[in-house]
Amino acid sequence: MKNVDNKKIIGFDLDGVIINHAPVKIKLAKEFGFKLRPKETQSEIIKTLVDDLTLKQIQKCLYHDHRFFKSTPLMRGAKSGLLKLKKSNSPFFLISRRSEPEIAVTALKYYGLWPKFFNEKNVFFVAKKEDKNIKAREIGVTHYVDDETGVLEKLVDVKNRFLFDNLDAFKNIKDYNRVKSWKELMRHFLK
Ligand SMILES: [Mg+2]
Structure with a gap:
């Protein structure tokens, strides 16, 4: 019997899934007087540890300043994972809440991900x-990957939700498929 559910349409979050902000967040927080462990840089945790003004200043550097992505690495395995997905002809999309798309696109270009993997057609x-x-x-996404539980919570129409937890911040999460690396993610996507 033909498995109609076999086709995967994958959606990715950008920050914390493709781009690894943890090292820069630790560095910036330190400048503001906060000593953070890697797992404490997770978006939903950092906001419980630093004050609003500091958080805003860190976010301003990360998401609104052209200089910072040069010191921000890609998530390990992201590029090779995207390449494997592309070769397997699995359609994938990026859905991000960045408020300055131009900076995000500049970063994607800098990492060599635009236009090879992402372009105007699959980035929203x-x-x-x-x-x-x-x-x-709207796109028909069947699998979505995000590093925030609060986002996955809202993705009620996506059948398979993946919590990207490379920082090991959510050990007890049962509601989503928790993955700790792109390698692990690829085991789900390429089977
Ligand atoms: Mg994110």
Whole structure:
């Protein structure tokens, strides 16, 4: 019998899944007087540890400043994973909440991901967490990867939700497929 559910349409979050901000977050937080462990840089945890003004300043550097992505690495295995997906003809998309798309695209170009893997056709910028679900539904995304539980929570129309937890911040999460690396992610996507 033909398995109609076999086709995967994959959606990715950008920050914390493809781009690894942890090292720069640790460095910036230190400048503001906060000593963070890697897992404490996870977006939902850092906001419970540093004050709002500091968090805003860190975010400003990460997402609104052209200089910072040069010191921010890609997530280990992201590029080779995307290459494998491309070779397997699995369609994939990027759905990000970045409010300055131009900076995100400049970063993707810098990493060599634009236009090889991402371009105007498979990259979408939305405003709110709920909008990620709307866009994912529109595209027909079957698998979505995000590093925030609060985002996955809103992706109610996506059948397979993956929590990217390379920082080991969410050991007890049972609601989503928790993966710790791109290598692990690829085991799900390429089977
Ligand atoms: Mg993220």
